[in-house]
Amino acid sequence: MKVGLSWDLGGDEPAATQWHRVIGEIERGDALGFDSAWVAEGKTGQAGCAQPAVFMTFAARRTKSIHCRALARSVAGEFPVRLAEEITLLDQFSHGRGGVAYAPASRQKVDPLMVHETIEFIRGAWATNEVRYRGKYVRFPTHTPDDAPAGLSYPAWTGEYLPQWEWGATRTTADFLALTPKPVSTHLPVYVAIDDDETLEWAARNGVSPYAGVNLTTAEAIERLARYRAIADGCGRHSYEVEAVLERNVAIDGASDAHTFGGSAHDITCAIRAAAAATRIGHFVWRYRDAAPNDLERFANEVQTRLQA
Amino acid sequence: MEFWTSFAGQFVLRGLPGAVPQNYDTLVATAVEAERLGFDGVVASEHHFEYNRFLPFPLQALGAAAAATSKIRLITGAMLLPLYDPIRAAEAAATVDILSGGRVTLGLGMGYRPMEFDGIGTAKNTRGARLSEQMEIIRLATSQERFSFQGKHYEYKDQQLSPRPLQRPIDMWFCGGTSRVGAQRAAAGGFDYWLANSDYDRTKEIVDIYLGLAREAGRPAERLRYALFRDVFVGDTLAEARDARDWFLEVYYNEHIRCYGYLMDDKGEPLFNPPFDHPAYVAFVDSLLCGTPDMVVTELKRFEQLGVHSITVPPVQLELFSNKVLPEFRK
Numbered sequence: 330m331k332v333g334l335s336w337d338l339g340g341d342e343p344a345a346t347q348w349h350r351v352i353g354e355i356e357r358g359d360a361l362g363f364d365s366a367w368v369a370e371g372k373t374g375q376a377g378c379a380q381p382a383v384f385m386t387f388a389a390r391r392t393k394s395i396h397c398r399a400l401a402r403s404v405a406g407e408f409p410v411r412l413a414e415e416i417t418l419l420d421q422f423s424h425g426r427g428g429v430a431y432a433p434a435s436r437q438k439v440d441p442l443m444v445h446e447t448i449e450f451i452r453g454a455w456a457t458n459e460v461r462y463r464g465k466y467v468r469f470p471t472h473t474p475d476d477a478p479a480g481l482s483y484p485a486w487t488g489e490y491l492p493q494w495e496w497g498a499t500r501t502t503a504d505f506l507a508l509t510p511k512p513v514s515t516h517l518p519v520y521v522a523i524d525d526d527e528t529l530e531w532a533a534r535n536g537v538s539p540y541a542g543v544n545l546t547t548a549e550a551i552e553r554l555a556r557y558r559a560i561a562d563g564c565g566r567h568s569y570e571v572e573a574v575l576e577r578n579v580a581i582d583g584a585s586d587a588h589t590f591g592g593s594a595h596d597i598t599c600a601i602r603a604a605a606a607a608t609r610i611g612h613f614v615w616r617y618r619d620a621a622p623n624d625l626e627r628f629a630n631e632v633q634t635r636l637q638a
Numbered sequence: 639m640e641f642w643t644s645f646a647g648q649f650v651l652r653g654l655p656g657a658v659p660q661n662y663d664t665l666v667a668t669a670v671e672a673e674r675l676g677f678d679g680v681v682a683s684e685h686h687f688e689y690n691r692f693l694p695f696p697l698q699a700l701g702a703a704a705a706a707t708s709k710i711r712l713i714t715g716a717m718l719l720p721l722y723d724p725i726r727a728a729e730a731a732a733t734v735d736i737l738s739g740g741r742v743t744l745g746l747g748m749g750y751r752p753m754e755f756d757g758i759g760t761a762k763n764t765r766g767a768r769l770s771e772q773m774e775i776i777r778l779a780t781s782q783e784r785f786s787f788q789g790k791h792y793e794y795k796d797q798q799l800s801p802r803p804l805q806r807p808i809d810m811w812f813c814g815g816t817s818r819v820g821a822q823r824a825a826a827g828g829f830d831y832w833l834a835n836s837d838y839d840r841t842k843e844i845v846d847i848y849l850g851l852a853r854e855a856g857r858p859a860e861r862l863r864y865a866l867f868r869d870v871f872v873g874d875t876l877a878e879a880r881d882a883r884d885w886f887l888e889v890y891y892n893e894h895i896r897c898y899g900y901l902m903d904d905k906g907e908p909l910f911n912p913p914f915d916h917p918a919y920v921a922f923v924d925s926l927l928c929g930t931p932d933m934v935v936t937e938l939k940r941f942e943q944l945g946v947h948s949i950t951v952p953p954v955q956l957e958l959f960s961n962k963v964l965p966e967f968r969k
Contacts, residue, residue, distance in 0.1 A: 344736045344801045352737075372729075377800040379729035383701045387737045390666065390705035406723060410686070410758045414694040422666075422702045424659050470756045493689055493753075494897040497910045502753040510658045510691035 330605065330636040332628075333365030333614040334358045335400055335543075335576055338384075344376035348384070354617065354625070355388045359395040361629040366392075367400040367576075367614060370432065382415040382429070389423030398428040401522070401542070404447040405437040409467050413451040413508055416519075420512040428518035430540040430574070433525045441527040442466065448519060448537060453481040456515050459505035470506050520574060523553050533560035538571040543578055543616040546587040547604070550575055554608035568609045575604055576614040581624050581632075594631035601636060639941065639967055640948035642679035642713060642865075643672050643956060645699070649685075649692040651889040658691050662702065665693075668953055669703035672710055675960035676968070679711035679743065681950050684718050686754045697730040697742075704738035712738055715832065715867070715950065716747025716813035720765035721758045724772035724792060725799070728779045732803035740804035745832050746773055747813035750908060751898050764791060766819075770827050773810060781807035811865060816844050825851035830863040830947075835925045838940050841866060845944060863947040869926045870951045872934050872958055879928035886954055887923065895922055931962035942967065 336351050338344075355366045368384050371377040378384050381399035389397040397419060404412060420427030431448060434441040446464040454460050454469070462469040463477040484505040496503075520540040523529040532539055539557045541550035554573055561568070580591035590600040601613050613636070615628065647664030650656055669680045680703065682696035693699055700712040712734065719727060735742040748765040749755065755762035771789040778785035779799040787794045812829035814820025816836040821844050824831035831848050833841060845864050852859040871886070873879035892914070895901065899908035901918040909918055927937060938949060951959060 345739070345804065348736055372800045374800065375802050378733070379800060380726075380733045383698050383730050383733045384737070386698050386701040387705045387734075390702045407726065408721075408723070408758050408760075411695070411722070411726075414686070415698060418662075418693075418695055418698045421658050422662050422698075468759070470753075471759045472756055493687075494893045495911055502756040506687045506753060506757045507689075509687060509689065510694075513659060 331364035331612040334617045335367035337369040338378040339371045339374040347376045359392040365396040367398045369401040396426045401432040405439045417512045425513035430520035433522040454508040458507045533557045540574045543576045573610040574612040575610045579615045598635035640678035642950040646953040649690040679713045681713045681715040713743040715745030718749035719746040720768045724775040728776045735803035743809040745811045821848035828857040832865040865948040868949045871928045935966045
């Protein structure tokens with residue numbers, strides 16, 4: 330079981346103060362052996378982190394091992410090429426520790442199909458060389474014709490090849506383009522929040538990892554993750570193709586509630602193990618806030634150890 | 639006069655193959671080294687879909703460089719703003735500004751490669767007008783608590799940027815080649831103007847045009863700054879300096895500048911892959927400054943006297959430049 334930490338930045342505290350404290354917490358998490366750090370996109374308050382991939386690129390250069398992931402990333406109002414490029418750069422600057430979880434369509438107030446097309450385009454463009462995409466919301470390159478095949482399509486070999494520096498004035502662009510650079514790993518971790526039924530089903534059928542966020546109650550999260558797994562199993566997809574993530578608040582020696590695993594280290598371990606047995610999650614993420622000074626160390630020493638033992 | 643350097647490692651040089659992560663390590667190391675050597679700023683550029691894996695998002699690279707440095711200014715030049723949503727660009731700039739302690743400078747250009755506009759999905763033919771509007775939007779968004787903007791291409795009503803950068807407004811330059819049109823756009827918007835490679839006479843001519851047009855537009859010309867990309871190659875002899883230039887042409891400019899539509903013919907049409915002896919490319923090569931340290935210092939002093947705020951040099955001879963040229967400007 331992998332364990333991670335997540336943050337939702339914002340509020341009235343000055344960004345410079347809050348952000349550098351969080352960078353320090355990520356560095357401590359790295360030193361204590363946490364597997365991942367996730368910072369959520371947010372656009373409220375003076376400390377909201379609108380560009381989590383940029384934030385995490387800074388964090389990546391201050392850490393050695395922890396995976397650096399952009400969380401709750403919106404696709405609404407974004408250029409899909411830029412979304413692909415920012416995660417590529419995060420992955421490259423972190424030497425293969427990048428990743429992203431996209432926000433649910435309902436929170437972005439967009440058609441779920443926009444989220445699905447964007448993820449499909451990004452993964453397809455990372456995995457292949459020249460490519461084009463025709464969807465309802467995504468079209469790459471822009472001049473891709475209406476009669477191009479739906480979704481991803483690839484060039485046929487015509488017997489002609491010109492490197493791009495020789496294209497000249499008569500062929501200044503191309504019907505198929507390659508995204509460059511590419512991520513370190515072709516199948517860089519891509520997750521999507523499964524708050525929306527359409528996205529849950531699409532992700533399960535298409536091998537996109539599910540992220541059950543802290544906004545869902547534990548009962549909702551487990552039900553949705555279990556439903557995801559059942560659909561995926563029904564399609565013949567193996568659980569090792571994806572990594573299911575459950576995010577919760579953690580209250581060491583505190584009380585549990587609908588969004589929080591509380592109690593002793595043993596209690597918290599049992600809650601995570603029970604959720605894993607019901608859903609096959611491989612990654613537990615602690616939404617980190619209002620923790621006591623030594624809680625990170627206690628989690629690493631007591632909970633993380635028990636999760637492996 | 640300040641001295642800035644471009645980043646090494648923004649792409650894989652022809653003839654010097656290497657892995658991208660190592661290149662990006664070099665990029666961050668350039669910032670560390672430039673800071674140590676006394677440079678004032680380090681400059682990241684932007685291109686897309688280029689086979690050499692050119693850096694596509696300079697602000698993100700500056701975020702990486704910010705984590706390893708403490709003083710040096712972190713600069714985009716040129717960041718191709720018409721290929722962005724202006725608010726997203728402002729958010730990214732604010733993010734790096736906060737993380738770096740207020741060290742971000744934006745050098746913003748309009749772009750010129752058709753495949754970049756086609757691939758990302760913005761119109762090329764409106765890029766000039768959109769760049770001017772976008773820069774005004776960023777100026778408003780980063781200086782005011784809430785802002786509204788009504789333009790031909792963009793419209794915002796009572797918006798608030800989140801997060802807010804430390805600099806209000808964020809430091810910003812218009813990168814506009816060396817043409818009257820570029821000077822005109824920069825002057826009309828009251829933007830500081832960052833010129834492309836050009837010799838002293840051409841620089842003076844354009845600066846005079848820029849300041850004159852700014853006065854005509856009612857802009858405070860005395861407060862406007864102008865900067866220059868000035869590719870400088872230093873050697874113990876002129877021949878050595880030219881060897882350094884020729885190497886850089888071979889691994890970079892012969893293709894990067896010559897092949898993708900950066901140069902214009904005498905009718906103002908972009909040139910793609912013209913012959914090496916085409917007058918536009920010959921003029922570009924001639925605009926690169928080669929010399930012994932004394933020759934380079936003498937020439938750059940003229941730019942200092944012209945009031946140039948900063949000179950951006952390529953990252954190929956930083957130690958030499960720092961030892962032999964910079965001290966003459968720090969006295």
